[in-house]
Amino acid sequence: MMMKKGSLLIKNAAELVTCRGFQAKKGKEMSELHIIANGAVVVEEGIIKAVGTTEEILKAYNEENYEVIDATGKAVLPGFVDSHTHLVFGGYRAEEFSWRLRGDDYMSIMERGGGILSSVKSTKEATKEELFESAKKRLDSMLSFGVTTVEAKSGYGLDYETEIKQLEVAKEVNEHHPVDVVSTFLGAHAVPKEYKGKEDTFIDFFIEKVMPEVVERDLAEFCDIFCEKNVFSVEDSRKLLTKAKEMGFKIKLHADEIVQLGGAELAAELGATSADHLLQASDKGIQAMAEAGVITTLLPGTAFSLKEDFARARYMIDHNCAVALATDLNPGSCFTESIPLIFALATLYMGMSTEEAITALTINGAAAVDRADTIGSIDVGKKGDIIILEFPSYKFIPYHVGVSTVEKVVKEGKLVFD
Ligand code: NIG
Ligand code: FE
Numbered sequence: 001m002m003m004k005k006g007s008l009l010i011k012n013a014a015e016l017v018t019c020r021g022f023q024a025k026k027g028k029e030m031s032e033l034h035i036i037a038n039g040a041v042v043v044e045e046g047i048i049k050a051v052g053t054t055e056e057i058l059k060a061y062n063e064e065n066y067e068v069i070d071a072t073g074k075a076v077l078p079g080f081v082d083s084h085t086h087l088v089f090g091g092y093r094a095e096e097f098s099w100r101l102r103g104d105d106y107m108s109i110m111e112r113g114g115g116i117l118s119s120v121k122s123t124k125e126a127t128k129e130e131l132f133e134s135a136k137k138r139l140d141s142m143l144s145f146g147v148t149t150v151e152a153k154s155g156y157g158l159d160y161e162t163e164i165k166q167l168e169v170a171k172e173v174n175e176h177h178p179v180d181v182v183s184t185f186l187g188a189h190a191v192p193k194e195y196k197g198k199e200d201t202f203i204d205f206f207i208e209k210v211m212p213e214v215v216e217r218d219l220a221e222f223c224d225i226f227c228e229k230n231v232f233s234v235e236d237s238r239k240l241l242t243k244a245k246e247m248g249f250k251i252k253l254h255a256d257e258i259v260q261l262g263g264a265e266l267a268a269e270l271g272a273t274s275a276d277h278l279l280q281a282s283d284k285g286i287q288a289m290a291e292a293g294v295i296t297t298l299l300p301g302t303a304f305s306l307k308e309d310f311a312r313a314r315y316m317i318d319h320n321c322a323v324a325l326a327t328d329l330n331p332g333s334c335f336t337e338s339i340p341l342i343f344a345l346a347t348l349y350m351g352m353s354t355e356e357a358i359t360a361l362t363i364n365g366a367a368a369v370d371r372a373d374t375i376g377s378i379d380v381g382k383k384g385d386i387i388i389l390e391f392p393s394y395k396f397i398p399y400h401v402g403v404s405t406v407e408k409v410v411k412e413g414k415l416v417f418d
Contacts, residue, residue: 005046006414008384009066011054013039013076014392018051019359019377024295024322024367030359033394039076042066043384046412051378069408069415075394077358078377079148079385079409080339081365084252084276084297086330087152087181088135088166088173091122093331106306106333107230107258116156116190119331123156123166131169132176138329138337139179143417145339146406148385149180151326151369153224155189160210163187167219178416182369184222184252185214188232188240199236207243215247221370222273223249227266229259234266241270250370256280258308268292274324274368278311279303286312290320295368298360299328300345301336314351323352324368325360340402347398354398384413 016039025032040057042050050057096114100106109115123131135152142150152170157163167183174181187206195202214220223244227237241251250273255263257277264285267275274295275281281289281296289296298311316323325342328334339361346357366376375383388408389396396405409417 005412007044007066008413009042009063010069010071010076011040013071014073015075015394017075017077017394019078019362020379021363021377023372024364025359026322027317027320030317030356031353033355033358041378043413046384048378048380048382048384051380071388073392075389075392077387077394078362079387080146080361081376082142082147082150082326083324083365083368084299084326084328085150085152087138087150088131088169089119089123089156089331090126090131091119093118115332119156120158124162128165128169132172135169135173136177139177142337143179143409145404146387146409148411149375151182151184153184153186155186158192163210171219178411183220184224185220186224188225199232203236203240211247221250222252224252226254227261227263228257229261234262237266252276264289267294273370279308286316286319295324295364296321297324297326297368299326300350301341302328302334304345305334310350317356322364323360324364325357340404343398344401354395358394384410386410
């Protein structure tokens with residue numbers, strides 16, 4: 001087990017972008033970053049103790065008692081939260097990417113046994129050690145982009161053994177890497193050949209045989225499903241997620257990604273923590289999610305990689321949704337952990353302002369993993385998860401297009417990337 005906690009003082013930040021708040025920000029609130037000029041933060045034993053101007057902080061705290069980072073000329077922000085990833089998987093699908101470049105579409109590849117099912121085969125074949133090593137390496141890369149918490153889904157097993165194996169790896173990697181990993185059970189990610197037309201039986205199998213063990217061993221906090229035409233219907237999804245809630249899971253959905261199926265409406269009906277993708281979400285579904293407080297998690301890297309139209313971020317924010325942004329890192333539809341790419345797409349192609357995109361990757365990302373009370377902003381009492389940019393303003397993040405502006409990352413008060 002690695003020790004994650006440390007104590008330090010960051011001073012002279014040209015901009016201390018606090019993203020202040022303990023819950024998701026909706027609509028107009030997403031533009032508020034609560035910036036302190038010439039700011040400073042104190043972290044003790046991993047937890048933020050004080051936030052203010054450098055003058056105020058140095059009056060109240062003796063810097064000789066801390067490891068000090070002088071952030072003169074640099075912007076300081078909360079660590080990013082990547083709230084939707086498929087971190088643990090075996091094998092790659094580079095060949096499939098070239099088929100897609102040739103014009104094959106994502107769902108047709110899946111229907112002929114490729115796509116997710118191809119990653120299922122490689123994940124079944126991979127040893128736990130192999131899955132651990134590759135996931136850890138991906139986390140290193142994510143950390144370098146300023147990510148301090150990631151959500152990680154299972155879903156490349158579709159059977160008892162491999163689903164559990166993926167979740168065990170996610171738990172182990174959480175214990176051996178500075179980045180925090182929040183686990184999600186996504187057994188209902190695709191339908192194996194033998195269950196085609198018997199999706200109901202497949203769902204019963206998870207409910208009866210797999211999910212009780214996941215709960216008992218505390219292997220996942222969330223339960224997710226791919227609610228999509230030719231995958232799992234709204235009825236299948238309602239059944240699985242209702243049971244999941246009864247068992248104590250919080251819930252998420254891959255909703256309205258390719259076809260407008262009503263996943264957004266279902267997310268609102270069930271009080272899901274988040275509904276993700278939403279490229280095709282209806283106006284009514286968006287309204288319902290805003291009212292129910294469902295975080296709308298948008299994954300622009302996936303729309304980009306699949307050459308689909310982007311989700312309607314502007315419309316959602318203007319209709320009072322709390323939008324989060326995430327990478328959707330996975331071996332198929334979106335093989336990227338690049339936060340700079342997500343910023344570029346959100347700001348240049350989805351009508352989001354830089355401020356909204358930062359909110360979407362910090363406090364709203366935290367809310368999408370139900371951790372807005374402990375991470376996602378620089379507030380007293382939260383984890384000291386902090387990034388220091390190479391530039392004096394947060395405005396450089398999308399402006400330095402496609403390139404990481406993150407110079408240092410602090411995780412629970414410890415400098416973990418420099
Ligand atoms: O979020 N849409 C379904 N699931 C993943 C893709 C997984 C894969 O292609 O391996 C997604 O895009
Ligand atoms: Fe996904």
